[in-house]
Amino acid sequence: MHRVDHENNSDLALRVVAIDDDEQHLKFIATLLSQDNVVVFTSPDSQTGLNLVHAKHPQLVIVDLVMPGMSGMDLLQRIVDFDPAIEVILLTGHYSSESAVEAIQKGACDYLNKPVQAEKLQERVDSLLSELRNRQHCLELENALLDKYQFAAMVGRSAPMLETFRRIRRVAQHFRTVLITGETGTGKELAAKALHEMSPVASGPFVACNCSALVETLAESELFGHVKGAFTGAVQDRAGIFETANGGTVLLDEVGELSPAAQAKLLRVLQNQEIQRVGSPSVRRVDVRVIAATHRDLRAMIKEQRFREDLFYRLSMVHITLPTLLERKEDLPMLQQHFIKRFAAQYGKPVRGITRRAQSLLSRYPWPGNIRELENVLGNACMMTDGEAVDIEDLPEYIRHTEPSEISPEGTVATLDEVERAHVCRVLESLAGNKVRAAELLGISRAKLYRILADSDLENSGVG
Ligand SMILES: Nc1ncnc2c1ncn2[C@@H]1O[C@H](COP(=O)(O)OP(=O)(O)OP(=O)(O)O)[C@@H](O)[C@H]1O
Ligand SMILES: [Mg+2]
Incomplete structure (x- = not known):
């Protein structure tokens, strides 16, 4: 094996592997193609050649059709299996249109006669080089766009996200209460922080409270504080979240x-800007902006009498709805770049991008856990990868096996519940049943995971 040329800037370099048992011809190709930004690796036999393809991940492979051992046609198959994006040119001493057709059908991009015409090969290489330059240019543009379309810590350039940014910017100056809704992992907390950071009280406290984690009997005391002796265990006076956040913003997550x-008490605070510590007759004034967030459909909860209508109207005077990732798929490339950059720095890895085939897998995946799931998947991938680009094998099993669509051959469409359930089961399977990891990866709470699984058990036993 011999290597020609300088591997200068590896991003811009075109990597070519040439495999031919005729060493004379190999030398000819290597000399012919050798130029700036082209690195040629050569091998006189097919197995070493295939290893080279795996190791160097070239954009172009030139293969002799007839070789001892593995034939060029078999080699072509293996290369296409490895990465269908690799361009393969087959060379032959004896042209036949049948084998040419077979080669093209198997995924070869061209079929050339030996001795190869210098111009033809050069043409191919030139066009690949210019494609490479375009991709490099796109990457630079994407990075520039990334800077441009970063709003607080939020990334996005899709129409719904730009609209969300606009609303946040306008509302931040004036709001007293805001309701943020959106599915799990869509960025509700991030949006809340952006609202606070752009508000006139940005230098004041930002206190987040996860309402779903409040023990019912202690919720009031957590929110509004208590005085010593108000209940068993209240051994001293204690300020609640609203007092702590005085002069700033409270985020009531999962409201x-x-x-x-607690809903009734909250309504009073919103109306009067006054709180009362549990067990205390006196009233304190607080100056607090309130952001409420939820992934639930509050209107449906009102119908079921589980949420107060008057509180809903109070909270939702300004309402910001965050789109799901599926509703803004055009943000995927930018978000991928954003997370890869972040994790590469965090893990000290030379990862700079993502391969086209990995990108196309990610764009086919439905992202039920939204941005959090994307973040987790890319975090794992950056940790796993050895290369400069995240590739398919760095992605979790369940994403690699995403079906192009969840539509059955009979044309019946699966309901969202069915897709959700099937997806959760697949993820769980790929993680050997580890529910904690599955919930993390999916970006849902363990409770939600159990609920989905419980529903699917009912269904399976024919009860549901
Ligand atoms: N537009 C965005 N750009 C970059 N990162 C984002 C964006 N939106 C969300 N994220 C990231 O995705 C993750 C989930 O976001 P966040 O916690 O705000 O979602 P959430 O809607 O509050 O989710 P949940 O309903 O599960 O509480 C966070 O790590 C956040 O940094
Ligand atoms: Mg949240």
Whole structure:
């Protein structure tokens, strides 16, 4: 094996592997193609050649059709299996249109006669080089765009996200209360922080409270504080979240999980800007902006009498709805770049991008866990990868086996519940049943995971 040329800037370099048992011819190709930004690796036999393809991941492979051992046609098959994006040119001493057709059908990009015409090969290489330059240019553009379309810590350039940014910017100056809704992992907390950071009270406290984690009996005390002796265990006076956030912003995350009693108290605070510590008769004034967030459909909860209508109207005077990732797929490339950059720095890895085939897999995946799931997947991938680009094998099993669509051959469309369930089961399977990891990766709570699984058990036993 011999290597020609300088591997200068590996991003711009075109890597070519040439495999031919005729060493004379190999030398000819290597000399012919050798130029700036082209690195040629050569091998006189097919197995070493295939290893080279695996190791160097070239954009172009030139293969002799007739060789001892593995034939050029078999080699072509293996290369296409490895990465269908690699261009393969087959060379032959004896042209036949049948084998040419077979080669093209198997995925070869061209079929040339030996001795190869210098011009033809050069043409191919030139066009690949210019494609490479275009991709490099795109990457630079993407990075420039990334800077441009970063809003607080939020990334996006799709119409719904730009609209969301605009609303946040306008509302931040004036709001007293805002409701943020959106499915799990769509960035509700991030949006809340952006609202606070752009508000006139940005230098004041930002206090987040996860309402679903509040123990019902202690919720009021957590929110509004208590005085010593107010209940067993209240050994001293204690300020609640609203007092701590005085002069700033409170985020009431998962506001749909508040008990009816806490809802009533909250409404009073919003109306009067006054709180009362549990067990205390006196009233304190607080100056707090309130952001409520939820992934639930509060209107449906109102119908079921699980959420107060008056509180809903109070909270939703300004309402920001975050789109799902599926609704803004055009943001995927930018988000991928954003997370890869971040994790590469975090893990000290030379990862700079993502391969085309990995990108196309990610764009086919439905992302039920939205941005959090994308973030987790790319975090794992950056940790796993050895290369400069995240590739298919760095992605989790369940994404590699995403079906192009969840439509059955009979044409019946699966319901979202069915897709969700099937997806959760697939993820769980790929993680050997580890529910904690599955919930993390999917970006959902363990409780939600159990609920989905419980539903699917009912269904399977024919009860549901
Ligand atoms: N537009 C965005 N750009 C970059 N990162 C984002 C964006 N939106 C969300 N993220 C990231 O995705 C993750 C999930 O976001 P966040 O916690 O705000 O979602 P959420 O809607 O509050 O989710 P949940 O409903 O599960 O509480 C976070 O790590 C956040 O940094
Ligand atoms: Mg959240």
